[in-house]
Amino acid sequence: MRVGVLTGGGDCPGLNAVIRAVVRKGVQAHGFEFVGYRNGWKGPLEGLTMPLGVEECRGILPRGGTILGSSRTNPFKVEDGVEKIRANLERDGVDALVAIGGEDTLGVATKLADLGVDVVGVPKTIDNDLSATDFTFGFDTAVNIATEAIDRLHTTAESHHRVLVVEVMGRHAGWIALHSGIAGGASMVLIPEQPFDIEDVCARVETRFKSKYAPIIVVSEGAVPREGGEMTIASGEKDAFGHVRLGGIGDRLASEIEARTGKEARTVVIGHVQRGGTPTAFDRWLATRFGLQAIDAVAEGDFGTMMALRGTRIERVPLRDGTGELKLVSEQEYAEAAVFFG
Template identity: 45%
Template sequence: MKMKIAVLTGGGDCPGLNGAVKWITKSAMDSWLSSKRATDFDVIGISEGWRGLVDVDPEDPKSCERYLKPLDEEIVRTWDRYGGTNLGTSRTNPFNPKNDRSDILLDNIKKLGIDVVVAIGGEDTLGAAYRLHKLGVKTIGIPKTIDNDLMGTDYSLGFDTAVNVITEEIDRLRTTAGSHSRIFVVETMGRHAGWLALHGGECSGAYIILVPEYSFSLEEVCSLLQERKGREIRYAIIVVAEGAKLAGKEEVIQSDKVDEFGHITLGGIAKFVAEEIEERTNYETRHLILSHLQRGGTPSAHDRLMARWYGIAAVDMILNEDFGRMASLQRGEITSVPLKECIGRLKLVDIEKYYDKERYNGRRSIIR
């Protein structure tokens, strides 16, 4: 029996995506493994995420050349070394209620002879994969989001590399912050979940960390900074997630333009906090928004390893007919969970367990 696997990457790019595509392809087409199983595979990469499967014209060779990329072991051999996604991505939602193209999606999958769709993405991408599964298409999910907020898994691709980027950038900031006795407010991604800000702040030794899960008071932030004044440390680093909120207020919005999944663009909380600190304390304060730098660069060793494991797991799930499920890491073991359990809600920072509400930082008591 021969099956055709279509693999796509959706949503924001991040390091680890290319590695997952590589290991799906290598595991599916490995000649040594093929001799031991009854199923052979063809693998095609879909360009630009769900957009590729919606916009492709199966009867137009030029359209197919643009959106369909036949993959083999030689083509993907070095892919895991590089960040981003060689297949390209988009935030296209084929089930957008304002522009539902799910019928076109289903028709194209049928015309292209695709047996299984492997979707690598976050809640939005995997939500579309789940809806596709309910319509009778065999789907497999792989978790990807630098926010690490997907339910059903302890780890999502891209998170470790993003934390490393935050740590490295803050390490660089320390030299200028110390030289000028300045306060720096660093803004990370994290719309609803504060894992990036929390772990990035902890790893870089930030003095204050502000997360979306716990609203903050500017009075308390300034009080913490004033308590530090006069000690041997002449500067302070504050890390704030883009979705962090001032008590009683909403998130700071960069743009009210809504994407196909209904998300507005957040950003600017670091600027607001920095200006308030300087006005209230007269301490020289600057801000830095890391933005898409957190998505860039080469994947860390951990993301390369997880990409390998998840790619291999996806092919195992196909062979075991575990469709409508997502590859998952739980307590150090690779397993799978139903896609239904991974969407509709997010894995947020447990404030009582991981956050010090008095010092606005990670807890200094772990075992209780």
């Protein structure tokens, strides 16, 4: 059997660990051969291949990124995209595909599976917003990097009497903010699921200073003020301290806090550092187990499935479950942590 492997979407620590596990087990336990498709769905679409065997996977386990490259190409938006993929798979003698990626990449996989392509999916999102699985790989790494940054900022906040706003990833779901905020001992966590009241935020900043401690506010990039509580400083304007702020929520929040409370505020945007580089042990373990299970699914002909962590077990669920509803932070989960905020 000949199996094609591809990785799509944004960077995420653990991608190489999945690839390595798929290949090692595929070769050693099942006697499979592999074809690496380069740059996500662009690979099978345009016939971009690379050799992929045990040797290519040497030493990649602790490495961030993906040896296969990535893209956001969607073959369903390309004329005759599906036909081109079918033709290339046939040309390459590929019997089945392992597709590693997020909502978009697995969405394509789901549609291809419906059209009869033999494909197995491995979910990937550092945002952890996939309802089918307890955790996704990459998330633990992102949370640790954000937490280490918060650890470092505590001393600056306290020695210099400043508000520190830490912006982390999470466009739709606040998981990275919530976990790193809890782990880092933040004074406040603002997430997309719970629109914030800027007056309330500023009131808590002032309370915090009264108790002698400077506040650290962790905010998801997708957090928004609630209706009727809009912020008044537009993107790009100078604030009270002469800082020019960007349109990101972290910078806007810092400007608004300065304007309303008169306390100096600084923003740190963790940014792409969260999604690059070596994965934590947890992410390597999870990614490896996803890979092992995925190639077993291929061997068993259990196509149209994707891997999911449930407790400590790796289970297979229908692929479309990976592309349905987002897993958001519930009101209860947010409330659980609220005792530390404010």
